[in-house]
Amino acid sequence: MVGTEAATTPAIRVAVGSAEYDRAAAVLEAAREAATDVRVVETGPTGAAALAPVVLATADDRTTVHANVSPDRARELVETLDDGELATDDAHAVVESDEGVSMAETGPLAIGQRRALARCGWAAPAALDESLAERTRDEPDDLREAVAGAGLLGRGRGDGHTDESIAEGWATARESDGETVVVVNGNESDPAVDGDRLLLESRPAEVLDGALAVAAAVEATDVVVYLNEDDELAAQRVREAVESVDADGTGIDVVAGPDRYIAGEMTMALEAMEGADRLEARLRPPGPSEVGLYGRPTVVHTPRTLAQIRAFAAAPDEFETSAADPGSRLLTVTGDGVAGPTTVELATDTALAEAVASSEYKMACVGGRFGGITRSLDVPASAPALTGARLGTEGGIELFDGATCALEFAGSRAKFAREKNCGRCVPCREGSKQLVDLLRDVYEGQFQPSELRELSRVVAESSTCEFGQAAPRPVTTAIDTFEREIAAHAEGRCPSGVCTETN
């Protein structure tokens, strides 16, 4: 039985996410205590942490969005709605809609579009309006052919087909021997990339429905949802959604892996799911589509990819299928001048700059932990454009102000690579140490950009998995963008005034 979204109004919605859990839970409790006739719905987060706790009040085709709500204010909003009124005076936004968190005119909810995010902050996490899985069970060819025809690409570093054709991966799995399994890889521990966690906390029913639809399309027998062991709210809501979705005999397991960056890499995720004590990336080929979880053909998708598939299936006419990367991308904006992590959805032909409210930044790191450094965000959000600009596609934009030193930043990311790699292959394991050493030499008066670039090239081209392939990117792009600033350190001067001898 599919849990459905009740459409009755008036209603008060309280968005509760892990980042603001205690404050939002107090607001929810106050709203429930005050309510007599109005319906009070606990939803997941909206993606805009700066607005939390968020309360939506809906009546007569209008919705008011209230930000930073206290329990006392929540009681007032409920009482006002009980009297048949909407409190518009101090609302963050007033939207002429009762069908989701439509675009506000200003603030974080006004950025980009809300299709994959349409019901984040609006629907109860376990509720589902339309089931793609049910449709796909009746006509599995339809989804396969539509996804192939549209050329949809996977999203996020943990996907089995990151920035590559989803349909080709499905075809490989179907042609491989064994019972196919679908894995939802929701273990993203990078704090700068929050799209998957947002979907798991807000729309777990949609994530599961997407996974069940893929299972039907590739004739898989079961779905395994792989989470970060520290994401307790996501786990709770996914388990509740498991009870509400219509699996129609498809098995669903929920498992957790360690809160480690490498545990989100696709093959190390499989190792963690199989209970390995020591995580090491698997050699490819064969990839998981052929030999994956317990040797079975395995289709691995992130929640972001599944949300994209559902958004496409719901409105294929709205996708520009002639584009190299059709659809949209979820981007989390964090850093200096950002009041709170904000996850927005941009069409892939929209410039990253649209996601950022301020232009007061010195540089941005685009693409998560091993993203690329840039001064300009005038780059479309599509995979080819980001890659062409030597930025990452993982879904994060970190902003840094003038108090950030490009050399110190590059060094910190190189140290992360040195300390957090799995140790399996020499280029990454030893190359990351050498990168740290060469960057440290700059403080000793030796800046060797050619050696740094050549070492980075070797590490990127010969490492076994995406970790090592991406790890040098912050270093090379920092050198290319801030070469003079970095060179100044070799003369004993940090132009940003932040470096000390301990760097």
Ligand code: SF4
């Ligand atoms: S690239 Fe790094 S993380 Fe990947 S297998 Fe090699 S050592 Fe391990």
